[in-house]
Amino acid sequence: MIIFYILSIVAIVSALLAASSKNLLHSTLWLTFLVVDVAGIFFYLQNFFISAIQILVYAGAIITLILTSVMLSRRYQDAE
């Protein structure tokens, strides 16, 4: 049970950091961390299929799309 609480606290903290970070790239990194962490929660709860799909879809595809849009965003280009 303690593993579940650790994973949940990490998920909440990384979600807060993802929402509050000024830097778009950092907030995407925290979002990736959150997604993998949620996959870990599913894995701990023995729902292996959902866990694999969580990694496959969110960490694999959605984060790639978000990174692409970050790459093309005005704020990121101005920072460069």
Next chain:
Amino acid sequence: MNLFFFLMSILYGIVKFLHIDFVPFTYQGVPIGLWIAYFIVAVVEVVLVFALSMVAVIIIIYVFRKYMADVQNRIGPNRVGIWGTLQLIADVFKLIQKQDIIPTSADRTAFRVAPYIVFTPVILGFILIPFGNVSILNLMVVNFNYTILFLIAFMTIAPLGEIIGGLASHNKFSLFGALRSAAQDMGFEVPMLLSLVSVIVLAGSYSAYDIVTAQRYIPFIVPEILGFIVFFLAMIGRQSIPPFDLPESGSELVSGFSTEYSGMRYGIFYMGNFGFMALSAFVVAVIYLGGWEGPIFPGTVWLVIKGMVFIFIFLLSWISLGRVRIDHLLQMGWKYLLPLSVINLLISAGIALYLGGLF
């Protein structure tokens, strides 16, 4: 717990390791005193697989350099060790000694994190590969119902590190490399997953173990030759080796996403790429050539032989083929590979429906 029981539990663990090939995730049903034995077995197996994957990477890099030198009429590494076998270790020491340079304008955190995002999933993926099912040479660390899904999931994380590394460098060439890497990812991911789905349909299971045992009479390359071609091309594309090396094309973008990387960070990218090559060769061997199935030799030997064949094909394509253009690459991914994989899915669904007893 007394010493005798502890030693017995270790012995029990070793016996388990040699004959039965899975470590339970939940320790329900396991006698209380034997948790330690299970834990030790798990640690030993993970360490063994980690060592095996590192050795595989070292051998592949050595073979690649010698082979490339041979093709280009050079000698290749020949000074350190016999026939230059210790060259890679010397290179690692050189990379560790180098100054740690991070560009001033770079995003320092993301720049530091990126190589590990490439490297870690590769190592995790090796744990899920079934290396064999009988006798002493038995290295299947985990066996549960969704291993092949997790393998592919880990393989989809790895290119994320390339994009993050290219973005964090704040460099025009790196940015182009990252953009191309993202485009290539999206272009190849859908056909790759669809051809994997057709394998799952034929085997009727998400487990790598079941996929291999379903191929004991006919390997899946026979009914699914289209899917094999699509998956193999997608694997070459995911590794970004020539002819699909657009993210790091040396002649246009200095070296793409890894332009600003030097020292051990570059080394980790390098090891991650070669590890990914070994991992994808093993995955192709498991899902299309029947993994450990084969006469005479133990299963692990068969899997390594099949994997090495694919690694040599990867290296051959790396050395001998020219680069395609980015629009041609995306056109190939979306207009040709995607329909081919859908056709393949229909064919394998038909086979599973009408000739289901074959597999």
